[in-house]
Amino acid sequence: MNLYQIENEYLQLSEMLIESEGELTPELEQALEINGNNLKNKAVNYGYVIKQMEGNVDLIDAEIKRLQAMKKSRVNAAELLKETIKTAMLMYDLNTIEIPTLKLSFRKSESIEIINEAQLTAEFVNTKQVTTPDKISIKTALKEGREVAGAVMVTNLNLQIK
Numbered sequence: 195m196n197l198y199q200i201e202n203e204y205l206q207l208s209e210m211l212i213e214s215e216g217e218l219t220p221e222l223e224q225a226l227e228i229n230g231n232n233l234k235n236k237a238v239n240y241g242y243v244i245k246q247m248e249g250n251v252d253l254i255d256a257e258i259k260r261l262q263a264m265k266k267s268r269v270n271a272a273e274l275l276k277e278t279i280k281t282a283m284l285m286y287d288l289n290t291i292e293i294p295t296l297k298l299s300f301r302k303s304e305s306i307e308i309i310n311e312a313q314l315t316a317e318f319v320n321t322k323q324v325t326t327p328d329k330i331s332i333k334t335a336l337k338e339g340r341e342v343a344g345a346v347m348v349t350n351l352n353l354q355i356k
Contacts, residue, residue, distance in 0.1 A: 197240075200233050
């Protein structure tokens with residue numbers, strides 16, 4: 195029986211209890227107890243699955259970090275090799291090295307290097323302004339009993355599985 199079925203059964207039992215004007219018959223009491231036990235068993239099983247998934251997430255995070263470090267190492271090694279061959283080609287005044295399966299050559303590009311940003315006029319500067327709510331001070335104010343327009347304190351129920 196899944197949680198949806200357990201919830202539906204509970205709602206049906208609640209309706210039966212309301213229809214019987216609150217009279218808890220032995221059959222109804224037994225059905226409620228069985229429903230409660232089903233929920234407890236299902237919740238425990240869900241808890242085990244959640245703990246296993248969370249444990250897997252930690253393993254995945256560790257693997258991601260390992261792969262990112264491996265990627266960074268290979269990118270750095272490739273950049274070092276590119277710089278080495280570039281320096282060697284410039285030293286020998288070679289613009290192209292070509293074989294049937296590989297071609298090494300230079301491509302010209304243009305970029306702008308800012309030497310002193312303070313000397314740039316307003317015409318050449320973009321100004322960005324970012325505003326974000328200060329949730330810490332809002333929380334402090336609300337806990338002190340002050341009203342903060344546009345914000346309310348919400349109490350959440352977070353399921354903990356240990």
